[in-house]
Amino acid sequence: MPSPALLIVIPLIVAGFLEGFRKLIPRWLADLVSVLTGLNNFVLASAWTIHALARTQVYWFGDWYPRGHMALGIGFVMDGAGCAVAALTGLLATLSLLYSWKYAEHGGGHYHPLMLVFLGAMSGFAVTGDLFNMFVFFELMSTAAFALCGLKTQEPAPLAGAFNFAVTNTVAAFMMLTGIGMLYSTTGALNLAQIGLLLTGRHDRLVLAAFVFLMTGFLVKAAAVPFHFWLPDAHAVAPTSVCVLFSGIMVPFGLFGAMRVYATVFQGSFAPTQVHWLFVGSGAVTALWGGMMCFAEHHVKRMLAFSTISHTGLMTLAFGLWSKDALTGLFLYLVAHGLIKAALFFTAGILLHRFRTISEPALFGRGKALPWTAVLWMLGGLGLAAAPGFALYAGEARVTSRAPWTEGIFLIAGVLTGGAVIRVGLRVFYGIGDRGPTDKSAEVDETPETDADSQRIPWFLFFPPLLCIGTAVALTFWPAFTNAAYSSAVRFLDFRSYAHAVYASATAMKMLTAAKEPLEPDLLFGLLRAGLAAGLAVWAVQHLKVPRRLRWPSHLEGSMDPVRSLQSGHPGDYVAWLTVGFAILGAAAFWLGI
C-alpha cells in the first residue's frame, strides 16, 4: 500500500505549487489538477479502507516507533472508520471541485489551493492517532475554512459570517488546547492510545475537566446547541462548493473527533460511569432545535445549514447510545447525510446560478422550467426525511432498532427538515400555494458566484448532485457497505484492539457481518416519516386553503421571531452562549461522572 502520508501531503504540495504559480497557470489547468488531486485522495483512501478493514495499521512519521509504551513521534492509525471518512472527504472534495469548474468565482486563483489544504487537513484529522496533531489539523481545517468563507468579498455579509465563524471556532480550538494541556500534565503523553491506557481505571475531576474542555472544542465544530450559531451565518455566505464540504463533512468531523477522543482517551476512565448519556441529551436538543429552525427559514442555504445542525444532532444522539448497532447506524448515517446534503447544496447552487437569487419567496414558481433539477431536489428532500430506499433510512433503522424510544426524535427531526426541503421544492419548482412569509434573512440576497450565461446549466453542475443521490440510494442495496460499517463500529468501540494495533504488531481481523434487522416496523416508520414530511410541506404551502384552526404548520414557518432573534450575528453573543454551553456541558458531565 502507498504511504498514508500521501493522503495529506499530495493535496498540500499541490496547493503550494498552485498558489506559487497562480499567475502562470490557466484556469482550466488549476481545475484539472485540483479535481485529479481530489480523485487521487478518494481512490487512495478507498483502497486504505478496504485494507484497514482487514487489519488496523499504524504509520509512524519520521520512523519514530514507540519505545515500549512511550510513543516518541506522531502516528496515523488507519482503521476502517477513519479511512472511510477520509474517502468520503475525497469524494465530496472531487465533486465540489468539479462543480466549480470554469465558471465559479475563484478569488484570483486562491480558491484551489485553499480547497486542497482544506481537503488535506480533513483527511489528516480523520486518521491521526495523536491528540496534539488532531489540534493542528483542526486548526488547519479551520484556517482554510475561514478563508474560503470570505471568498465572495464583494459584500459585507460574507465577512460578517466568516468573522463569527472564525472567532467562535478559534475560541473552541483554545478550549481544546486547554484540555490537551490538562491531560498532558498528568499523563505526560500525547498519543491517544497511550493516554487512554494511562487513564484506564483512573477517574477524577481533572479527567472530567479535560473532557469538558475537549468536547466543547469538538462540539463547537459539530454545531451542537448552543454552540451552533456560527454555522448558518457561515453557510449562508460561503460559495456552494465550499458549503458542500462544510455541511457534508466538516461539521460531522467535529463529532467524529469527539467520538475518536472519547473512544480512545476517555473510554477506559469513564467505563463505570454514564457520561456518554450526555451526548444523547445534547444530540436530542440539537436535533429538535435544528429541525424547528430549519422549517422556519426561507433563505435556502441557511435552511440547509439548519438541517445540518439537526442531522448532526441525530448523529450525536446515536453516538451517545454507545452501542455496536448505534455506531453502525451512525456511520451509515454520516456517509448518507454527507451525500444527500451535498446533493441539495449542489442543486441550490444550480438555482443560484440560473436565477441569481437563493431566497424562497423570490424564487417562487420560477423553477418550473427546470424539471430535472426539481426531481433531484425532491429526491433530496425525501432522502433527508430518511425515506426507505435512501441510506439515511438504513442508518436510522439501525440506530433505533436497539433504542426504540429514540424513534420519536428521528421522526420529528426528519419530518421538519425533509418537510422544509419539500416545501421549498413545491413553491419553487411547481409554484404551488403562495410565496410564504418573507423574513429578513430571505431578503439578504446573494451575489451570483458564477459568471457564465445563466440560461444554460452545464453538465458539470448537474453531474455531482446526480451522482450523490445515486450513491445514497445504491449504498442501501450494497450489503458489503453495511458490513463494513458494522466492522468499523465494533472496532471503534474496542479500545483494547486499538491500543493493541498501536503498540503491538497489527493483527488480522475478520470482516464481521452485521446482523439482519427485522425491517417491518422500521419500514413503516420510514414511510410514515416521508409521508408526514410531504404532508407538512403541502400543508404549509396550502395553508390558506385549510380552516384557520388547522393552520399551525404555517405558524411554524413564520412567527418564530423571539427564537430567531437569538441568531443575532453578534460575535459577543455567540461567545457568551459558548461559555454558557460549556458550563451546561460541564455540569452535566460532573453530574453523570461523579
Next chain:
Amino acid sequence: MLADFPYYIAAWIFLCGLYGIVRSRHLVHTVICLTILQSSTYVLLLAIGFRAGGYAPVFAGISPGVVTVDPVVQSLMLTDIVVETTVVALLLAMVVKAFEKGGTTSPDDLRFMRG
C-alpha cells in the same frame, strides 16, 4: 493551593479573554481579546512543563543528564504561537475588508444576517 497559582493565572487570563470578546465594541478589540485568550494556553502549558530547579532543555552549555524542564510543551507552544499569529492576521484582514465594504467596525453592525 498557593503553589498552583500559575494555573489559576492561566484560568484568569482565559476568562479575561472571553470577557473581552463579550463586551467588545470594536472588531479589532475583539481580535486583540482573542490573542489574550490564547496567551492563557501559553501560561498553562509553560506551567505544566516547569520543574523547580530545572534547566532549559538546551544541551549546549549543560551536560546531558541534568534535570531540565519539559521540552515537549515548549515545542507545542511554538506551534501555538504560529497558530495565533496566523489566525489574527486572517481575522484582521476580515475586519479591514468588512470596514471597507460595510463602513463599520462595531460588532453590533455585523447583523447583516439577522433572522
Next chain:
Amino acid sequence: MSEKRRLLLFLAGAVGLAAIYTAGILNMPAWGTYRGPYGDVIAGLVVFQRHATDVVNAITYDYRGFDTLGEEFILFSAVTGVTLLLRPESEEKKKKFEEGENPASFQDRAALSETVQVFTTAMFGFSVLFGIYIGTHGQLTPGGGFQGGLIVAAAPMLLYVAENTEAFERIISHPIADFLESVGASAYALIGVGALALGLPFLTNMLPLGTTGDIFSSGTIALISACVGLEVAAAFMGLTYEYLREILSRSRNEED
C-alpha cells in the same frame, strides 16, 4: 441581545467555566513537579540519536515534525486568505481611490536626520544577518527557522521607518517573496517525500547527522528549519505588503 443581558449571560457561563477549570487544577500535579515521561525520554535520546543539542527544536522539526508541517500550512492558508481578502478590486475602483484626498500618511512627517537614516540602514543589515544566524543555529542553541525568519522579515520595516519607502516596497513586494511563501511550505513536504522515495516513513531524517555542535549537524532538522525560515520571512513580508499596498501605491503616485 442588549449589552447588559449579554454580560449577564456570560457571567452565568463564566462562573461555571471557572468552577470546572478550578476542579481540574485541584487535581493537577503541583506546579514545578511535572513527572511525565515524554519530554524526558526525548531529552535523553536526542543528542545521541540526532546530534542536536536544542531539544525543543529537535522535537519541533524531527520527533514531532509532522505537527510543524501542519503549522506551516496553517501559515500558508492564512497568508493565502489575507491575500484573497485584501486583493485589489477592479481597476476602475482603484482609480477612484487614487483620486481621493491625501490622508495623514507617513510622508507628511518632517524628514529624518541623516544620522537616523544611516543608522537604520546599518541596523537593516545587522537584522538580516542576525536573523540568518538565529535561523541556522536552531539545532544547537535557542532559535530556529521560525524566529530567524521573523527577524529577517522585520528588517525591511526599518527601511520604512527611515523613509526609504522605495527600497522597502521593492523588497516586500518582490515576486520572489510571494513565490517563496507558497513553495516554502511545499518544500518542507517535499523533504518528507524524499524519505518516502528511499522507502522510509514520511519525514524520516535520512541525511547524515554530522558532528554534534556543527552548523550542518542533525540532518534534516537544519534543512527543514531553513525552509521554515524562508517561508516565514516571505509570509510576513507578504502580509505587510498586503496591508500597505494601497498606501504605498498612493504615495508613489504623488511623487510622480
Next chain:
Amino acid sequence: MRFWGAGLLILIAASAFAIVRTDDVRNQVLALSFYGLLLGLMFFIFQAPDVALSQITVGAMALPLMVMLALTRMKHRAALGKGEKEKSHE
C-alpha cells in the same frame, strides 16, 4: 527565580485584564506589545528560551505591527471615504 516569576505572573494577569478593559484600540495595541514582552520575559525566567525568542518576535513585534497596519489601512480608507463625500458635496 520563583519569586520573580510569581511577580511577573501577577503582572501579566493584571495587564491581561487591563487590556481587555481598554476600549481605545490604539492604546490597546501599545499595551499588547508590552504584554507580549512580559510574556517573553516570563518564558526566559521559566527556562523556555526558544519560546521566549518566538514570543518576543511575534507577540511584541509582529502581532502589534499587524494590528497597527490594519488600523492604518482602515484610517486610510476612512480618510478616502471622507474625501469622496466632501467632493460629492462640492
